Amino acid sequence: MKAALIGAGQIARQHLACLKTLPGVELAAVCDLSPATAEAVAERYGVPAWFTSHLAMLEKVRPDVVHVTTPPTSHFRLAMDSFDAGAHVIVEKPATSTFDELQALAQRAQEAGRHLIEDHNYVFNRAPQEILRRIKSGEFGAVTHVEVLICLDILGPNGFADPNSPHPALTLAGGAIADFLPHLASLAHLFVGSYRAAQTVWTKRKPSPLPFDEFRGLVEGERGTAALGFSASSQPDAFWLRVYGERMQAAANLFETRLTFDGPRNVPKPLRPFFSGLEEGKTIRRAALTTLLRKFKGPGAYEGLWELLARTYPALADGAALPVTANDVLEVNRMVEALKPREQP
C-alpha cells in the first residue's frame, strides 16, 4: 500500500519510523508547510517525494493511506481532502477540534468508502493489551471500574506553556489537556464501553498561559465506571492505568513497562497479601530493567502506535476488521466531548 504523511513534526517521526519497518507499505511522500522540514524528513526516512502543498501531493502521488500528523485544528480539512482523493486516513488524536467536525468526517469517509482511524495508541501498548487478553479469557472477571491518570509536567517554558509562541493545542476547549483527553477516553472506552454520563472538574493550580492544568472526570460507561484525570503538578511524570475486575485487579504505568496483577491465590487468605507483595515486587524489579532497556531501543512509550499501524495496514489491504473501528472513533470522541469544559475560564 502506498502511504503519505502530512505534517512532518514531532509525532510524524514515530509514524515514519514505523512505516519503514512494515512489509508491503511503500512510504511515497511527505508534506509540510516548511520546505526544509519536508525535505529533511524525506532525506532522513528515504521518502522519494516531498511537498509543501497537500493537495499537490494527493493529486500527484494518489496515496492509499494518508497520515495526518499536523496540529489538531487543521485535521478536519486535511482529512476531508484526503478522503476526496480516495485515501484512507490515519489521523493523530484529537481527530478534530469538535464533535460536529468528527461526525462530518465520519460521514464523508462512509460516503467515500474509506476508513477514518484515529491514533488511540495507548490502547495498543502491551499493558492494556495484556489486561484485555485476561479479560477475554475470563481470568480477570468482568470489569467494574477503570482509573486512568496522567501526571505530566506541561508547564515548562518549551512546550504547551511557551510564553513566546502560543501552542496550537491551546485553541482547543480545555487547552493543552484537551490534547490528552483522547488517551483517557480511548482507554476508558476499551474497558467499560461507551459513555452514558459524565461529571468533570477543571481547575488551574499554577499561573501559566494554559486555561486549565488539572482535570478530573467520572464517567458512567455501559459496562462500568471510569475515573479519568490529568495533573500538570503531580510529579514524577506517570501514566497510571488501574483496572478493577470481579476476580483480579491490574495496575500499569504506560510511560514504563510496569504491569502488575493481583488476584486469587492457592494460599490461606491471611497469607494472600504476603505472596501478592512478593510477586508484585519481583514484577516491578523486572519492569525496571525492561523500562531501562526500552530507553535505548525502539519506540519506547509509543509502542502502541507501532502496534496499531502494524495491525491497521494488513486489515486495510485485506478489507478485514480494523483495530480501531469507525464506531470506536465516534464513541471515544463522544466521551471526549462530554469531558470538555463547558466554558473557558
Added chain:
Amino acid sequence: MRALVTGANGFLGRHVVAALLGRGIEVRAMVRPAARLEALGWPPSVEVFRADLRTSHQLTRAFEGVDVLLHLAAVVSGGEDAQFAGTVVGTERLLDAMAASACRRLVLCSTFSVYDYSSTRRTLDEDSPLHKVPDVYARDGYTIAKWWQERVTRRFAAQHGWDLTILRPGFIWGRDHGYLAALGQKLGRHHLVIGPLTRIPMTHVENCADVFAAAAADPRARGQTLNVVDGPGERIWRYLSDYMRCSGQPGWRLPIPYWLAIATVRLAFATVFRRATKVPSILIPRRFESRLKPLRFENRKLRETLGWTPPLDYEQCLARTYGPAAPAAGR
C-alpha cells in the same frame, strides 16, 4: 548603517549589539515577546523589535530601513524537533520576510558543528568536509538544525542574489559560559579529561562579537565563509585548570588518552549500542569525535580576509569571564 540582529539578547547577541554600537552602527534588536531586557542596559538608541521567528506574522516590518541582517537566533534547548522548528523553520520565515524587503546583506552565525570531524585529518579549516546526507541525521539535534540553517540560508542567498557571510564560531566562552563540552565528561565535581593536551577551538564571546560587527561593516567579508577562533586555542588541561581555579570549583581531573577513550567508545558501540536509538552522545563515536577529536584549528582565513586580530588576549578573556562584571553594554 542599520543592522537587524536576531537573538539579540542571547549570550553572543548581547555582545554583538555592543560591538555594533561601538562601531557606530545603528541596531534593531529582535528578541522574543517575553524576553526580559532590563539587565542588558541597552541605550535608548537600540530599537527593540519583539517577535518569535516560529510564529510572528510581523517579520517583514523588522527589515524596514535595515542594511544588514545579523542572524544569530537559534533554539539550543529542547528536543530535536523543537530545535529544527525554532532554528530552521524560523530561518525560513525570517528570510522569506527579508526577500520581501530591500535588505540584501546577511551575516549568518553558523558553527563548527557543521564540519564532519570524523573525515577531517590534522587541521580543521574552512575547506574541511561538511556533514553529508544521510549521515548528518545521525548527529545531535543541534548539529542537524545548524547544518540545515546554513543550507537554507545559502539557498535563499543564491536565489535572491544576496551578499552572504557565514561565520562559524568554535566554542564560545565568556561570563556564565565558562564550561565547554570540549572539556570532556563531568562526573559530579570531577572531570574525565579526554586528550588533555588537545587544543580547544575557542573564541571568547567579546572577540567573537567583534568579528560579527567587523563582518557586517566590511565589504571584504561578502561571499566569505570564515571560521571564528581566537587562535590555536588553549590545551584542555590548562583551560580546565583555569576554569576550576577561577570559578572556585574543586574536584579531581583524571586524564585519559584520546586514543584509549575513542577505542573504548568504538568497542562499546560496536558490541552493545549499535542498534540502540537513545544513547548518550558521548557513547556514539562520531559525536564523540565532534566534541573531542584532537585537531589543529586556525583563523588564518579570518585574519587574511578581514585583517582581524582578537581585541582581547587569553588573560584578558579570563579576567572578563571570571573577574568583576563590566558595565552591561557599550564599549
